[in-house]
Amino acid sequence: MIGRGALGLALLAVALVPFAGRAYYATLMLPFFGYGLALLGLNLLFGYTGLLSFGHALFLALGAYTAAYLTSAFGMVHFEAILVSAAAVAAVVAVPTGLLCVRYVKIYFGMLTLAFGMLFYSFLFKFYALTGGDEGMRVLRPKLLGRGFDFLDKVEFLTGPYYFYALALLVLGTVVMWRIVRSPFGLCLRAIRENPDKAAAVGVSARCYRLAAFVIAGVFGGVGGALLAVPTGLADPLLAYWTHSGNLVFMLLLGGFANFFGPILGAFVFIFLQDQVMSLTQYWRFIFGALLAIVVICFPRGLMGLFDSEGASAAPSDIHRQRGPHGPLRIPSQRGPHGPLRTSPVDTPAKPAHEPLPSRARPAGTRPRPLIEARDVVKLYGDVVALDGVSLAVREGEFVSIIGPNGAGKTTLVNVLSGLGKPSSGRVTFKGVDVAGIGPVRLVRLGLARSFQLVNIFPGLTVAETLAVTVVSRLGRGRRLLASLARDAEVRAQVGDVAALFGFADRLSCLAGTLPQGDKKLLDVAGAFALHPDVILLDEPTSGVSTRDKHAIMEVLVAAAKRIAIKAIIQVEHDMDIVFGYSDRIVALHGGRLLADGTPAEIRADTHVVTTVLGKRPA
Amino acid sequence: MLAVQALTVDIRASRILDDVRLEVGERELVCLVGRNGAGKTTTLRTIMGYLRPVAGSITFRGRSLVGLRTHEIAALGVGFSPEESEIFGDLTVAENIEIATWTRTTARSAAERVERAWALFPELRAYAARGGTQLSGGERKMLSVARALALDPELLLLDEPFEGLSPAILPALSQSIAAITRLGHGVLLAESNIHHVPEHTSRLYVIERGEIIFAGKPQDAQRDATVLRIIGGTVS
Incomplete structure (x- = not known):
């Protein structure tokens, strides 16, 4: 490798300096x-x-x-x-x-x-x-x-x-x-x-x-x-x-902070340049000021930016380095076996969508305890009432869709349930623990994950790295300061699994920021699944993709949920084909209030809901 | 009014658009349909001057747009509602709409232009004093379209205007877009969902892997086997 050779040469040169005659x-x-x-x-x-x-x-x-x-x-x-x-x-x-x-x-x-x-x-x-x-x-x-x-x-x-x-x-x-x-x-x-x-x-x-x-x-x-x-x-x-701190920042910019060795090169060049310029003129600060301006304007990636022209921003890790074509969304075939992914024994590759999620040992006739429950939740943003006394309980094995007109409070409800916003009043419990406003980090540990309505990704990380962050978080590897991520077989395998499941296997080294819109959202969803949560909240997971792809994505979601034994799914969705095709229960919101809560059949029969949400009379 | 010829665009050395040709005439509603990642957004962003084509031409009323900056293109009368809405979070809803009347002056008065934008989404009016960040995803989308219209553009580019909107307001929006064309504007609408293509669409282009694979009437697209296979006409 050229990089390694150059590094060795530089090290050798530095080691030989004391033997090069002048001690200066x-x-x-x-x-x-x-x-x-x-x-x-x-x-x-x-x-x-x-x-x-x-x-x-x-x-x-x-x-x-x-x-x-x-x-x-x-x-x-x-x-x-x-x-x-x-x-x-x-x-x-x-x-x-x-x-x-x-x-x-x-x-x-x-x-x-x-x-x-x-x-x-x-x-x-x-x-x-x-x-x-x-x-x-x-x-x-x-x-x-x-x-x-x-x-x-x-x-x-x-x-x-x-x-x-x-x-x-x-x-x-x-x-x-x-x-x-x-x-x-x-x-x-x-x-x-x-x-x-x-x-x-x-x-x-x-x-x-x-x-x-x-x-x-x-x-x-x-x-x-x-x-x-x-x-x-x-x-x-x-x-x-502070000027000393300023010099440090100058060295960083001079060498290029986007490269691992940039700062070291910056320190070297700075010291020798300062020595030379100071011996020439007492106005060396003037020259350095001009130099800093030139570096920032013309070479924002510093001296190292001149060497590595493409990518290599702050050392992307080596996991999954193959370059994939930058093609459109490819969802793996629904029929075919899903590759090597077998974290839980599944007999049939894909079960019908409407079949409920696996709930463990549910005694016949008894309703399981709610996994996640909101009681009389009110959420105010200034004087705007986003949620006005909403109660909702989701139990093991349920696939619940939240529907409603724009601004009904759907995303606010998801935010409150996922710990992002503290409710102004009311209670939110997850597995019996009060979780109102405890924040997403702790909720993830308790077993709740979510995806976002608006694109929410790590633009400068690759697809593989994005998924690796979630896997690292779940496995508690984040405290490993000196371990090699690239050599972590378990992280690698799990990243590979979830990438294969969601059709990212051939684009692992693509930067997330360069993916098409729908794929950015799907990557967010894939990350949430990679957390292996008990409950997953999906905020419009399929918006921005064609109807055909929507169904393919939903099939993947349901299959993935079964494979990693997700106990309940809550999703916000506008597409009624999807809502009625996959939900066990539908919750309709309107103006921050609960409009209806029932089975798809009950909702379909509710004229009030249908006119409010769908804007038309039932056929 | 808009003619795109042999447009070729690369992003990070990979070809995203290849020989794309399309036209939008006066009072026309033209839809660009394709799957996720097919190149719809890239097409609109290139017309809008965010990306520079490798080859090809974009002419708007006889004037080449290639090489112009985005704000110059907007000042010429091309309005744009981006896929991600990109509303100004620190401005109120009303300010978001008004700002378009400051950046370009037309024969219509600012008040009239703002009024037309409100009329497009009456439900937005209730939130006029709300900050942009207080809006939900669907409301941001509405505001983004309303803001583009307030520019009083001759050509309106809408990237997935129906995304994230409740089915209840889709027919109304569809009709509003038709009304926009009747007022003399041309509209180019990018859409991934064929069901959302409005009935009164003058012409439909289907894009797949950066190439236009179909151009013609929407009814003909519904009969074209290749088109159906790619964009999936019906599901149930």
């Missing part, structure tokens, strides 16, 4: 190692999680001051202990700041991180007795692996043992970060970057994962800061100043 270039490389590490962390936050921090220099300063404190105040000179302490201090600070910052996104997140960075800068600057104020604190020469190298002078030490120590640390950090971004955890971060609400709907809590990314980024920053402080021999408040 080797000393110039030293900050690169520290910045490289810090930027790997910063890019986990920005490139992968979508959060741009303007205060990341805070963590570099923390690492540098930790090194200064340990060496000059406590006489602790073992560099390993210093690095571990820097990481620990960074983590300890990152948890509370992260808890506050990750509640916000975009500009608010940026401003909050900026505020924390400047707060720390002021602390360093003003608390003279503790931090040395503007003079900073000295960082003494550390011992590497217990050895002091006292026979070397400062430059020899820095361009000799320390150089290779720092290089090894950067390589180690790169390997760790490489594994993190390719792990199930890394996939969840990218899903959150693409669409945090959708991530929550499949059980991935944006806040928890963002916090984890923030802490990891902080730890990388702290270690990078400690590494930076040794060559300068000083920790000073400017390390935490």
Whole structure:
């Protein structure tokens, strides 16, 4: 592979710098190692999680001051202990700041991180007795692996043992970060970057994962800061100043945040360019400002964008890499066996649609307890009454359709049932637990999944990755930071199963954002099924596809529901062929109120419902 | 008024439209029918200037639209209601409609244009002061169509106008679209569901895998075996 060869060559070149004569270039490389590490962390936050921090220099300063404190105040000179302490201090600070910052996104997140960075800068600057104020604190020469190298002078030490120590640390950090971004955890971060609400709907809590990314980024920053402080021999408040954070962001943009190695390249180019331009003119900041403008306007993907022209945005994982044709919707034949998919024993490939879902051991004559129940639910949006006292109970084995005119409150009801909106009054229970407003993440764990009426996907993830997010969420793999997603056979198999079932098998590597409308919705539905819920809520799952395809999709849904033993389906639907063809029960809403609740036959016979919902007299 | 000739469009190096030809005349209602992913939306988005064709021409009243920007095309009098509605969430329903009267001036007064848009979906009027994000999916669709009409366009492009709408209001919308053509507008309507094709359709195009496989009267389409196989005339 060309990429791997280039990487090896670059590593070799960096390792040979100290032998290339002038020590000057080797000393110039030293900050690169520290910045490289810090930027790997910063890019986990920005490139992968979508959060741009303007205060990341805070963590570099923390690492540098930790090194200064340990060496000059406590006489602790073992560099390993210093690095571990820097990481620990960074983590300890990152948890509370992260808890506050990750509640916000975009500009608010940026401003909050900026505020924390400047707060720390002021602390360093003003608390003279503790931090040395503007003079900073000295960082003494550390011992590497217990050895002091006292026979070397400062430059020899820095361009000799320390150089290779720092290089090894950067390589180690790169390997760790490489594994993190390719792990199930890394996939969840990218899903959150693409669409945090959708991530929550499949059980991935944006806040928890963002916090984890923030802490990891902080730890990388702290270690990078400690590494930076040794060559300068000083920790000073400017390390935490906002222009330093700005430089980090500049390096990120220069190298290209969409590529894993972009930030490292950015740090390298920045340092050498700064050195060259500073020696030419005192107006180097002017030149750098112009350069930043050019990068953002002409090369938004940075220097790395020049190398990889197509795709490769923030390292898509390798699962299912084959390229499929970008054709129209292909639903697998209803008759044929559904491939290798046999999670539950099914005797006949497809049962008639109207047959009820399998309900377990239902004693004859008794009604099973409601799985999901809404009682007198009222939902107000400002002064708009979306739901006005709706009660509904869905039991095991039921396929319930919700119908009604536009604006009747159908989607609001689905939202309330799926924990998205807290009802203004009334109760919602799922399996006997009060779930009003507990949010989709916890409801997914309890066994409830949903799909959305309006397209709700991860545009920048492939079909395989989209389905993998759900499978990872269901299997609880999201905490695996260093495991390889590509080698996870179970995730792979389940993604393959659900993709085959919903006709995506030949388009696994298509970006979800490039699918046609109906397929985007079907992918959303497929994701909900991949959660293997007990109850599934489908909000107009087949809108935007032709009638013929609608029936094919419904057959797939019903077959899939049986295969993974879904206990109840609730769907919102306008197409009456579908509604009457598949439902056991129909609930009609009108103006936020329950208009009718009955079997298809009862609904068909109800003139009032038929005229309201269908707009015509029954034939 | 609209002539699309040999239109070929690639997205990410894969061919999405191949040699698409279609015409919309004055006072015509033309339907573009095809399955999901066949290229309907791409056709409309290319006419609207969101995508650049690899080859082919799009002429509107003798003027080429290829290379013009979307807002220039809209100012020429092409209204567009996108598949995803794309209403302005931070504006009220009334503002969503009014905005179209600011961007293009025509012989009709702004008040008249707004009134015609309201008349298309009377149920929207009750929500005039509501924010765009407070609307349900079907209401967004109505608003999107109403907004396109408020532009007072000479040609109206509607991408799946019936999607997500209650069957109760479909006949009314169908008639409203007919009324729009009687007012002198041309309408190009993309639809995946053949049952939704209005009765008074002047001409029907069927698109499959980026190619027009049928052009003619709706009645003839119902008799064409290939067309029926692809878009599925009847199900029951």
